[in-house]
Structure formats: structure tokens, C-alpha cells
Amino acid sequence: MSLKIVKAGYMPLIDAAPLIVAHELGFAEEEGLQLELQAAPSWSTLRDLLAFGQIHAAHMLSPVPVASALGLLAGLPRLNAMMVTSANGNVFGLSGAMTKRLEDQGFAFDFKDAIAAGEAVAALPRPLRIGMPFVLSMHAELVSLWLSSFGMVAGKDFLIQAVPPPLMAAAIENNELDAFCVGEPWGSMTVERAAGSLVLPMAAIWSCAPEKVLAAREDWISGNPAVAGSLMRAVLRACVWLSDPGNLTMTAEMLSPDKYLGLSSEIADRALAGRFMINSAGDIRRHNDFLMFEGDGICFPWRSQGRWIAERLIERFGISDAYSAKDAERVFRSDLYRENLLPVGAELPLASSKVEGSLAVPTEVPTVSGTMILGRNRFFNDKIYDPGQ
Amino acid sequence: MANALTIVIVEQDKERALGIVDSLHETGDHKIHVLAEESGLSRSVAQLNPDVVLIDVTNPSRDTIEQLTTASSPMDRPVAFFVDRSDAQMTKTAIEAGVSAYVVDGLQMDRIKPVLDAAIARFQLFHRMRTELETTKRALEERKLIDRAKGMLMKVRGISEDEAYALLRKSAMDQGKKVADVAEALVTAAELLS
Structure with missing residues (x-):
């Protein structure tokens, strides 16, 4: 049987692992697909390759498909999130100069307490210039949500600046940035090169934020439903495999070669395990839910997540009434997930939307065939987000 | 000249940058700036207030330029840019050739087209030369x-x-x-x- 060719793009980051594993371990091939992977030099270029049909699917920042439904991607076609492929994975850090100020105030650097960190950061000189990889990202949403709750106004008290992660350390050294928010390994590497510090894992702001999704054009999915289904099954199997801690070392080895991330396997391993170097003195902190691939309902593309992102984008960019969060949430394709992953026994919750931020501990919920456990789901300020109808 | 545009080219390679400048000059008496430095890129571009920005699609700093196309808050307007995708075919051709073009919203397509055509042709030439090499x-x-x-x-x-x-x-x-x-x-x- 000849294999269907699927071209998929990714950014060379640790959380591109689901696509890479789907290919390397033959999950794609078992689904009848020949996965041709292509690394992209920037998020803009990856998005354009997808939008103009040079690739069929991509590892994508979760807000990008939602933005496509809110008119933020001027003229580009509507993109969908077929499934979530990872939760969390970013860190917030400070330049050397800002670190020094917090040290002088006796800040604890416990890498945990988002309230104490928020108060300390809000007391720094303004405007605080914060580098992050892309404007439409969970990085930007969570940093904005967090800092605005301490009275800081976007565009005035803090400025979000898009800087490619490999250039982050240089931007700090040139005094163009006071802070940064990036995924690993760039957080630790930035600290190592630019003598700053890591203050918080972004999971301390939202304990299970949908970080990356498997994205495709809506019209490609409807024109190729069987291929889309095969791709989703292959990627889900990869995510399940990745969630087994026993596979961590092998994952680090798989991602490490130049053709994928071009990183030493030690650095990849540290990022996968959630171990950070939080300052240039080499202090290590751990965070357990730092980066998660599957389990506890992570891969399910909840409509409520799409709605949350849409409402944040509308608030941040002042989007016109012509667009609605209610429509935009539908780019999170829980319908497609149910249809394609039921046959392989994926856990399918009864509801497609949930109240976000309401689970202090892992909690059992009903599924179509029994029950499943949803992981801890809390915002830093204990607020609860009810998407309504 | 009425048709003159302010154009920013983001390119680290001097030879390539000169090549692009030459071909753009053939399309009119434009004011052309070449930015080679990655540091302070978004500020430099914003200060020049250009009509068109050209950048190689493989340049990671595209994400920095891209930021200028979105407002930083509901009260703000984008610094100067808007990704003009009114002509999807043109954008597609440009991206395939290896160049992405940011064009200020509201500019007439007939003013922009010769510039984009020249840029696309130049990048196709780069691509061919690289393959041949x-x-x-x-x-x-x-x-x-x-x-x-x-x-x-x-x-x-x-x-x-x-x-x-x-x-x-x-x-x-x-x-x-x-x-x-x-x-x-x-x-x-x-x-x-x-």
C-alpha cells in the first residue's frame, strides 16, 4: 500500500516532539502516512507556509488559529487546531540589571509564587520591556494577564517585543530588554549567556495552558478528512508515548541531532524533565508540570480554551464587533477529535467545554464510556473562567 | 518623483543587499535603507517609517518585523505597517521566491507592484544562484x-x-x-x- 504524503512544518523547539516522534517511531507510517517534516525559521514563515498550502499541517502556537478567526491574520485563510499537542513549557526571566534590583530587595527567587513575583516585577522601573518569540502566543497572553492584574497597562507600563529566542540573550546584553518569556531550552540558555535569572515557570500563571496545537487549514481538513484523521491518530500516539517518563532519555536523543533541534541531548533532557538553571551561578529548580504532552485531557481541544484565548485577544487588540469569541472558539476542533480518536480508544469527555481554573486537584469527570481524570487547572489568582454558552 | 517610495531592506549580506537595491532603483527613484543589524530592528524600522519592508523569508527576525503589524494595545495603532495580502497570488509568489514584503495599508497596488516584481525577480535569482552553487x-x-x-x-x-x-x-x-x-x-x- 502506498503511503499518503503529508508535509508538516515545525519550529525547532522541544515541544515539536509530537510530530518528530510520530515520524521517527513509525506512528505515521502505521497510519498510512509518509510524514515529511520541515523546520521553519520563524513563526511568521511557518504560518505563511501553512496558509499558502506549501505544507499541510504544522506545530503551531495555540492563539494563531484563534487569531485567524478574529481577523488578526489579514487576508489569510481560517486555520484550525485539530488537537492540543502540549501544555505549558515557558518561563519568565529577568535581565541581570533587574535581577540585581530584586536581589537587593531580598526577593526569594523560589520559582513558584506568582503573586510575590508579580508584586516584585510591578515595582521595577517602567516601562518594562519584555521579549518573547511572537506576539500571538500563550507567552503574550499569560504575561499580559499576570502583569495587568498588578495594575500594569500593556503598551504603557510593559511593552511586548518579539525577539527570536536565539537572539534573546544578545538583546538583553544590548540593554534592549528588561525581561523575557520563552520556552526551554532558551530560558536556561538566556540566563547562562546574559547573566539574568528565571523568576517563574508560566505554569504558575495557568497550571495547564494549551501551548502548542496541531494546526491545518480548515479547507484542507474538510477536503482531506481521512488523511487529517490519520495524522491526528499518529500524533496522539506520539503524545501518549511522550508522556511516559521512561521515554524521556530516548526523546532527548531523538530531538538532539542537527536535522531536528541541533542541541546537546543533556540540554534537551533537562528541558523535558523540567529542571532549570535559574541563574548564572548554576542554581537548579524543578517544576513537575512544566511541559506536558498527554494525560489528564491535555490533547483534547476544549472549546473553552479556544474561547478563553479569543476573549484575551479581543481585549488585547480591541477587535471589532464583526468578530465574536463564540465563533472563534470553533477553531478548536473538539468535534474532529471525537470523530477521529474514538476508534482508537482516546478518552472523550462528555462535554466539549469546561470551566477553566476550577480544579485545585486532579478530578474525575464523566466520559462517553466511563470516567477520566482531568489534571489540576488553576490560575495564579484563583479566578475561575466560565465560558458560558 | 511622485512614485518614489521609502523602502527598508532587512539583509545581513552586503552583496545581496546591494543587488536588491540595484534592481529596486530600476523601478523608480525610491528612498532605500538597508538594515543589517539584528539589534534594535523594530525600533529602527519604525523610525524610518517606510512604505515597504522587504525581508528574506528564512530570516528569524521576520517575527520581529511582524510585530509592527499589530497594535500593542486597543488604544494604539500599529506602528506603521499592515501586511497587505490584498493580492494573495502576489504574496504567494513572493514567499515562494523567498522574500516577504510588508506594505503599508492603503497604498495603491500599481505603485507597489513594480517594486515587488523586481524584488521577487531578484530573490528568484538568489535562489537559482544558491542551487547552482x-x-x-x-x-x-x-x-x-x-x-x-x-x-x-x-x-x-x-x-x-x-x-x-x-x-x-x-x-x-x-x-x-x-x-x-x-x-x-x-x-x-x-x-x-x-
């Missing part, structure tokens, strides 16, 4: 390998150059491989054994 390089390396393999065969088996080549070719045909691959295998094996 790689092909030539590979051909040279293959030639070197085949020469070394021939030399070894001539020495070890006491045969002529033509016979050595015929032997390599036959072996390649039998194995369904390229002559260069067989030569490489032979050279590597010889290095391991010596």
Missing part, C-alpha cells in the same frame, strides 16, 4: 572522490585509469548506486583499513 560544489566533491578511488584501484590492481573507471561504473550499476557513492564507500573503507 550547491550543485557545482557537489559535482566537484564527487569528481575528487572518484579520482581518489580510481587512483587506489590503479595502484592496488595495476590497471589503467580507464579500466579503473569502468570497474567503478560496473560495480555501481550492479548495486544500483551512483558511481560517486561506490567511490566514497571505497575511499572510506580504505581509510579505515590503512
